[in-house]
Amino acid sequence: MTVTDRSAATSATAIEMTGVNKWFGAFHALRDIDLRVRRGERIVICGPSGSGKSTLIRCINALENHQSGRIVVDGIVMSHDHQRIDEIRRDVGMVFQQFNLFPHLTILENCTLAPAWVRKMPRAEAEALAMRFLERVKIPEQANKYPGQLSGGQQQRVAIARALCMSPRIMLFDEPTSSLDPEMVKEVLDVMVSLAEEGMTMVVVTHEMGFARQVADRVIFMDEGQIIEENAPEAFFTNPRHERTKLFLSHILR
Amino acid sequence: MAGEDATFLRPAPIPPRAPPRGVRGPIPWLRRNLFSSPANTVTTILVLLFLAWTIPPLIRWAFIDAAWTGEDRSVCLDGGACWAFIGAKINLILYGQYPPAERWRVVVVAVLFIAGVVPLAIPKVPGKRWNVVYLLIAFPVIAFMLLTGIGVGLRHVPTDRWGGLFVTLVTAVFGIVISLPLGILLALGRRSRLPVVRWLSAGFIELWRGVPLVAVLFMASVMLPIFLPPGVTFDKLLRAMLCIAIFYSAYMAEVVRGGLQAIPKGQYEGSMALGLSFLQRMRLVIMPQALTVVIPGIVNTFIALFKDTSLIMVIGLFDLLGMLKSATNDSDWASPSVPATAYVFAGLIFWIFCFGLSRYSIFIERRLERGRQRR
Ligand SMILES: Nc1ncnc2c1ncn2[C@@H]1O[C@H](COP(=O)(O)OP(=O)(O)OP(=O)(O)O)[C@@H](O)[C@H]1O
Ligand SMILES: [Mg+2]
Numbered sequence: 001m002t003v004t005d006r007s008a009a010t011s012a013t014a015i016e017m018t019g020v021n022k023w024f025g026a027f028h029a030l031r032d033i034d035l036r037v038r039r040g041e042r043i044v045i046c047g048p049s050g051s052g053k054s055t056l057i058r059c060i061n062a063l064e065n066h067q068s069g070r071i072v073v074d075g076i077v078m079s080h081d082h083q084r085i086d087e088i089r090r091d092v093g094m095v096f097q098q099f100n101l102f103p104h105l106t107i108l109e110n111c112t113l114a115p116a117w118v119r120k121m122p123r124a125e126a127e128a129l130a131m132r133f134l135e136r137v138k139i140p141e142q143a144n145k146y147p148g149q150l151s152g153g154q155q156q157r158v159a160i161a162r163a164l165c166m167s168p169r170i171m172l173f174d175e176p177t178s179s180l181d182p183e184m185v186k187e188v189l190d191v192m193v194s195l196a197e198e199g200m201t202m203v204v205v206t207h208e209m210g211f212a213r214q215v216a217d218r219v220i221f222m223d224e225g226q227i228i229e230e231n232a233p234e235a236f237f238t239n240p241r242h243e244r245t246k247l248f249l250s251h252i253l254r
Numbered sequence: 255m256a257g258e259d260a261t262f263l264r265p266a267p268i269p270p271r272a273p274p275r276g277v278r279g280p281i282p283w284l285r286r287n288l289f290s291s292p293a294n295t296v297t298t299i300l301v302l303l304f305l306a307w308t309i310p311p312l313i314r315w316a317f318i319d320a321a322w323t324g325e326d327r328s329v330c331l332d333g334g335a336c337w338a339f340i341g342a343k344i345n346l347i348l349y350g351q352y353p354p355a356e357r358w359r360v361v362v363v364a365v366l367f368i369a370g371v372v373p374l375a376i377p378k379v380p381g382k383r384w385n386v387v388y389l390l391i392a393f394p395v396i397a398f399m400l401l402t403g404i405g406v407g408l409r410h411v412p413t414d415r416w417g418g419l420f421v422t423l424v425t426a427v428f429g430i431v432i433s434l435p436l437g438i439l440l441a442l443g444r445r446s447r448l449p450v451v452r453w454l455s456a457g458f459i460e461l462w463r464g465v466p467l468v469a470v471l472f473m474a475s476v477m478l479p480i481f482l483p484p485g486v487t488f489d490k491l492l493r494a495m496l497c498i499a500i501f502y503s504a505y506m507a508e509v510v511r512g513g514l515q516a517i518p519k520g521q522y523e524g525s526m527a528l529g530l531s532f533l534q535r536m537r538l539v540i541m542p543q544a545l546t547v548v549i550p551g552i553v554n555t556f557i558a559l560f561k562d563t564s565l566i567m568v569i570g571l572f573d574l575l576g577m578l579k580s581a582t583n584d585s586d587w588a589s590p591s592v593p594a595t596a597y598v599f600a601g602l603i604f605w606i607f608c609f610g611l612s613r614y615s616i617f618i619e620r621r622l623e624r625g626r627q628r629r
Binding site (some may be wrong): 087094096097100114159164 | 371462518520523524525526527528529531532534536539542543560
């Protein structure tokens with residue numbers, strides 16, 4: 001892919017999935033997924049447990065391989081080629097439910113690792129960058145501690161800062177607040193909201209409906225590996241059309 | 255409260271208090287740890303009786319009745335340890351048949367080795383990278399040239415004249431240095447996604463693990479020459495060293511694999527999502543954690559390797575133990591206490607090295623522990 005057609009493709013579309021299918025053994029986990037995410041768009045994905053939400057966003061940065069269909073991320077066509085995949089991963093940041101910080105490295109080292117080794121950034125520059133993002137997520141004072149010494153909410157904010165240090169053009173979040181105590185959920189959501197306000201392209205798997213209403217451009221409801229319904233947040237919550245969406249919302253909006 | 259009345263309201267906050275003072279001093283300690291219950295008291299008394307029964311004769315043998323100096327067997331006939339024998343044979347024990355005029359070369363190599371290892375072992379000393387380069391590249395070349403005399407215009411000393419503690423250390427260091435990286439590669443291979451790599455690694459590991467080391471050494475000594483073209487020789491010591499290194503890399507692979515299995519999947523995914531390449535993921539994220547988890551297992555394997563170097567005796571090489579054993583055949587020193595002294599001495603030397611390794615690994619573990627608190 002040359003530089004020119006890549007920039008042309010990225011001008012409007014950040015992620016494009018066409019006819020994507022994925023099986024775990026015989027189990028059909030993603031079925032004919034079509035999804036287009038425009039640059040700067042914020043997508044929230046929700047749905048019952050086991051519906052394929054994680055599988056879907058993990059296909060976007062090739063943590064899972066899809067078996068058929070086409071995925072284009074940031075103008076790069078996904079293939080099995082390692083170099084292609086690494087190229088995509090450098091442009092796509094991901095935040096996990098379990099934080100996945102590296103426990104043997106300090107907070108600062110967690111953040112400088114990828115810029116230093118993947119982007120070959122000089123150490124001082126990488127550290128300055130990391131401190132800037134740690135300030136953004138409001139924990140610069142924890143820079144020299146180890147992940148195990150931080151609260152869950154702080155760890156998740158570090159995970160966001162770590163991803164941002166790679167200057168990603170797209171951010172994926174897989175239930176970033178689901179393993180946090182209630183009082184820590186807000187501090188993480190605040191960071192995500194401010195990120196959204198700056199125009200970051202975001203795909204967020206979450207059941208935080210307040211967040212969806214506040215920042216999402218579109219809400220996608222999944223069940224049994226399929227996209228069931230897709231709508232603007234207000235319409236999605238007040239006027240769900242599909243039976244399964246209604247049932248799901250009646251469970252979580254009690 | 256709860257039993258009588260289900261409601262409760264704290265009337266006033268409870269201020270924090272200091273913890274109760276523990277009972278300190280030697281007598282309470284003894285009472286708490288050695289005589290806390292009838293069973294504990296009986297055990298303590300039995301152990302004390304056992305020590306009283308074994309320790310004094312041992313001290314009498316090793317120190318009081320021992321012969322410290324002397325020229326031949328005549329000083330070693332009254333039953334105590336014959337340390338005079340060790341003194342008389344010390345050069346043989348240290349260097350084997352290495353020509354006396356050339357022994358300085360062994361000493362120089364030992365000094366060069368210590369000069370590389372000590373700064374590496376002390377965490378505070380900077381420049382670890384150059385230290386490793388020196389130890390893994392420069393030192394082996396220098397050591398090889400000095401010890402054999404090849405390429406530096408010194409007298410050639412073939413390896414069949416090498417022996418004693420010198421050969422024990424050469425074999426052990428070689429085995430340790432080869433077995434860890436090779437073990438890591440095999441462990442990664444055994445977990446590879448490519449079936450061929452996986453099968454080859456597993457086959458290699460199981461092959462070496464399934465055969466006794468003595469059998470491997472015998473095979474290398476008698477069978478390898480059959481396969482090599484006539485005229486081609488393969489140094490016997492090098493063969494033995496390779497056998498030990500490869501044999502233990504199979505064990506090391508399983509230790510490392512245990513460490514890899516202890517690393518949560520999220521660590522792989524977290525590092526993948528950042529765009530790190532496979533080698534970067536392994537080197538920067540996975541291995542530092544996996545190896546830390548299995549430090550006790552790694553050191554355990556090193557210690558086993560160190561002690562098993564004495565098995566090279568079976569193919570006619572003389573390590574520390576082999577040298578001591580052959581020295582006891584000297585008719586000038588024919589005395590019942592000489593073999594006992596020789597084996598106790600060999601055991602003591604092995605024990606000092608292995609205990610040192612063990613203490614060092616505990617030091618490193620503590621250090622790593624201090625750095626990061628567990629979740
Ligand atoms: N590695 C795997 N091997 C086999 N089956 C898998 C694997 N990963 C996921 N699945 C199955 O695929 C389906 C979708 O899983 P996925 O994790 O995407 O669900 P989810 O919507 O994220 O659910 P949750 O809300 O519980 O996280 C589930 O039925 C799950 O059991
Ligand atoms: Mg999930």
